[in-house]
Amino acid sequence: MSDQPFWNPKTETLPREQLRELQLAKLRRVVAWARDRSPHYARTLAAVDPERLRTWDDLRRIPFLTREEWMAGQEAHPPYGELPVVGPEAAVRLHTTSGTSGRTPLRALDSRKDWSWAAEMWCYALWGAGVRAHDVGYVAFGYGSFIGFWGLHHGLEKLGALAVPGGAQTTPNRVRQIVDFGATVVASTPTYALRLAQEAEAMGIDLPASRVHTLILSGEPAGSIPETKALIERAWGAKAFDTAGMTEVSTIVMFEPGNQPGGCHVIEDHFIEEVVDPSTGLEVPYGERGERVCTSFGRSTTPLLRYRTADLVVKVPGESAGNGRTFDLYRGGIIGRVDDMxxxxxxxxxxxxxxxxxxxxxxxxxxxxxxxxxxxxxxxxxxxxxxxxxxxxxxxxxxxxxxxxxxxxxxxxxxxxxxxxxxxxxxxxxxxxxxxxxxxxxxxxxxxxxxxx
The missing domain is CATH 3.30.300.30 (ANL, C-terminal domain)
Incomplete structure (x- = not known):
């Protein structure tokens, strides 16, 4: 398996018609699960019959979910709101959004099964970037309640790679650990990758001469900005790969594989990703900029159906990448935020x-x-x-x-x-x-x- 580029070759290369059938089957199952168990979805899906969700157009039967609705439910029914299907007694993880926007963080619960699934999603990205069991992965992350790179850490373990948690460290200490532990893979935000490189230069450490060959970037649109990525790669002498996810689904939704620069494949056997006009909510054609709307099949404790992410993207057919994957591609990854403009x-x-x-x-x-x-x-x-x-x-x-x-x-x-x-x-x-x-x-x-x- 180590010589082939796909973590899950069966689904990553599935013909589009069969992939759509798989998505719709999973959609029916998750809608039934959410409607029967979540107080929020019991109200909003009361008129939705899961068995009638047979075509892509039937997605419109499911109402959008917004962050504002989630927050309102969390404030009215603290501390977790009405989306979860169970209480904290059935969960093993609690994670929050970063809070960098100045808003109250969202709180999300995960079961043991959910958390195993989150690690699996990261394996798509890690494997696609060429990470293997012999690698040493350094996670330059604070390991707080913000979900950040928690899933990547467990994805490294699932691959069999050595995961080095870089929490509670100063930047100089992290640079020293990256070199001392012989890290071959480093995970951070794009901004912090540049910060680490600047600190290494000030310390007289030659990062391009280190063992690091791969950088896994996430958390900011900068990971897909060619100029920023090129700057990072020059500073490290390593190849950088973009990923994107969100606390609302506990893991990543898309990844940039090694043989597809300039875009991120959606993990479509585990998600439905629509792109809609931010003003009208109507789906836009391939190649047009719009807002991501995410439906997740894997997080059972806190279901997510047609969640308006406020991320701006441009979707193109996956076959256009020419790497064998049939998953749709976000050209340029996440471009920005609807409210960034x-x-x-x-x-x-x-x-x-x-x-x-x-x-x-x-x-x-x-x-x-x-x-x-x-x-x-x-x-x-x-x-x-x-x-x-x-x-x-x-x-x-x-x-x-x-x-x-x-x-x-x-x-x-x-x-x-x-x-x-x-x-x-x-x-x-x-x-x-x-x-x-x-x-x-x-x-x-x-x-x-x-x-x-």
């Missing part, structure tokens, strides 16, 4: 699009995007922390070239650039938060001043 003087600004430009320039250590209302109009301010060795005249050239590139990528919208002091900007281990929108607050303050005058 900011309108500035008539131009759409996405953090991912800004990062794609910034990462194409050498000499940049970290950056932040700040939207402000100054002198009567909206402005985009890019705060850039450069490497310590960049001279002042180097910054002037960098700022001029970067400003031109950002304007070219944003329909002529001019960015204001400011150089940050060394270590001024925050560093991130988990999901990076690089955009701050101060406009509404500033306008309210200005109005208050006018009214008091």
């Amino acid at each position: 900011k309108l500035v003087r008539g131009t759409n600004v996405y953090p991912g699009a800004v990062e794609a430009v910034v990462r194409g320039f050498d000499g940049i250590e970290e950056f932040q995007i700040r939207l402000e209302h100054l002198d009567g109009r909206d402005e985009v301010i890019l705060v850039v922390e450069t490497v310590a060795t960049l001279p002042d005249d180097g910054w002037e050239r960098l700022a001029a070239d970067l400003g031109t590139a950002l304007a070219d990528a944003h329909e002529g919208l001019r960015f204001r650039l400011r150089r940050a002091a060394a270590d001024e900007l925050p560093r991130f281990e988990l999901k990076a938060k690089r955009l701050t929108d101060l406009r509404a607050e500033q306008q309210r303050a200005a109005l208050a001043v006018m009214e008091s005058a």
